Amino acid sequence: MSSSSQRQSTVRFQFSAGEDEEQLGRDAASLTTGGQGRWRVTDDNRGLERTFRFKTFKATWEFMNTVAAECKVQKHHPEWTNVFNKTHVRWTTHKPIGLSSKDIIMARFCDEAGTRHGELADATDDECGCGDFKP
Numbered sequence: 001m002s003s004s005s006q007r008q009s010t011v012r013f014q015f016s017a018g019e020d021e022e023q024l025g026r027d028a029a030s031l032t033t034g035g036q037g038r039w040r041v042t043d044d045n046r047g048l049e050r051t052f053r054f055k056t057f058k059a060t061w062e063f064m065n066t067v068a069a070e071c072k073v074q075k076h077h078p079e080w081t082n083v084f085n086k087t088h089v090r091w092t093t094h095k096p097i098g099l100s101s102k103d104i105i106m107a108r109f110c111d112e113a114g115t116r117h118g119e120l121a122d123a124t125d126d127e128c129g130c131g132d133f134k135p
């Protein structure tokens with residue numbers, strides 16, 4: 001079996017094999033809108049995603065550069081898109097498939113980097129501006 005599921009309040013996550021599901025479930029819940037966070041569970045329950053909005057394109061790409069540098073450190077890449085001043089970020093693990101601790105680490109890192117780069121408060125998923133580019 002390559003992955004498994006766990007009910008966490010109203011959300012069912014699919015975790016990568018070998019993860020501490022109890023701990024990861026708590027971590028993920030704290031990052032999602034059902035908890036105290038701004039991430040939401042992806043439709044396939046294998047990841048977390050949210051939109052970040054900044055004042056300018058420059059601020060947006062600098063945020064993405066900061067995140068990309070940490071991706072190199074963590075050896076973990078995002079699924080993301082950018083249109084002008086918004087970027088839609090999704091964290092999921094491809095091998096083994098599911099939500100892993102690296103996704104949690106990177107989601108937290110994004111939240112901190114977003115604040116450092118002057119993220120604007122009111123980016124909703126509905127108006128991410130990604131249109132057909134949203135993966």
Ligand SMILES: C[C@H](O)[C@H](O)[C@H]1CNC2=NC(N)=NC(=O)C2=N1
Pocket residue numbers: 075076077078092093094095096
């Ligand atoms: C060898 C290398 O660590 C792997 O290919 C990493 C790279 N980055 C990755 N990123 C993501 N999101 N999922 C992976 O399974 C993954 N695997």
